[in-house]
Amino acid sequence: NAGVTQTPKFQVLKTGQSMTLQCAQDMNHEYMSWYRQDPGMGLRLIHYSVGAGITDQGEVPNGYNVSRSTTEDFPLRLLSAAPSQTSVYFCASRTRQGAYEQFFGPGTRLTVL
Amino acid sequence: AQSVTQLGSHVSVSEGALVLLRCNYSSSVPPYLFWYVQYPNQGLQLLLKYTTGATLVKGINGFEAEFKKSETSFHLTKPSAHMSDAAEYFCAVSETGNQFYFGTGTSLTVIP
Numbered sequence: 511n512a513g514v515t516q517t518p519k520f521q522v523l524k525t526g527q528s529m530t531l532q533c534a535q536d537m538n539h540e541y542m543s544w545y546r547q548d549p550g551m552g553l554r555l556i557h558y559s560v561g562a563g564i565t566d567q568g569e570v571p572n573g574y575n576v577s578r579s580t581t582e583d584f585p586l587r588l589l590s591a592a593p594s595q596t597s598v599y600f601c602a603s604r605t606r607q608g609a610y611e612q613f614f615g616p617g618t619r620l621t622v623l
Numbered sequence: 624a625q626s627v628t629q630l631g632s633h634v635s636v637s638e639g640a641l642v643l644l645r646c647n648y649s650s651s652v653p654p655y656l657f658w659y660v661q662y663p664n665q666g667l668q669l670l671l672k673y674t675t676g677a678t679l680v681k682g683i684n685g686f687e688a689e690f691k692k693s694e695t696s697f698h699l700t701k702p703s704a705h706m707s708d709a710a711e712y713f714c715a716v717s718e719t720g721n722q723f724y725f726g727t728g729t730s731l732t733v734i735p
Contacts, residue, residue, distance in 0.1 A: 541721070550632070552713060552725040560721065568722060600666055610655050610674070610720040614666035
């Protein structure tokens with residue numbers, strides 16, 4: 511099992527550009543989520559999904575879109591990047607049942623100039 | 624509303640000394656509580672979790688935490704620090720298992 515994979519590992523964008531951060535898991539987990547990690551602020555939930563076709567907003571959803579067409583994939587889209595979106599982004603997944611342990615990907619470091 | 628407060632953004636201990644990382648939470652219902660560890664340039668790894676039942680929870684690498692409802696605390700301890708414990712530690716809370724709230728993290732330094 512590869513677990514949770516994220517691509518790319520690093521990305522530099524210019525203000526106003528769009529891009530998609532990819533996240534995939536091979537554990538057949540129903541729940542997937544996106545977080546951003548900023549210095550001194552911990553991790554903050556952006557969006558999450560409890561299954562294919564179902565998504566919901568987290569704590570900081572503005573400027574980000576998600577969709578969940580398959581159980582395995584949960585891409586995060588930045589429609590018009592802003593410097594405030596410079597951050598490290600983590601994807602996580604877990605089963606819907608049980609003790610809610612989340613498995614995290616290795617992260618994507620995004621810089622917006 | 625749910626929230627997590629981690630007291631002390633940086634903690635230093637000598638190798639072999641007690642590790643104590645503090646976490647207080649706010650929740651309107653009995654929460655699920657977690658401690659995660661993050662090594663440099665890596666994702667987060669679960670150390671331990673509290674869901675229901677026994678309030679003293681044991682995790683990996685010799686860590687444990689005690690859920691104290693009256694104090695709304697979930698402090699992380701390890702009797703004897705090892706150099707390999709140097710990392711960032713995050714406490715997290717969730718009421719429903721859908722929305723998770725993380726603390727701002729505590730960076731642990733172990734002094735040889």
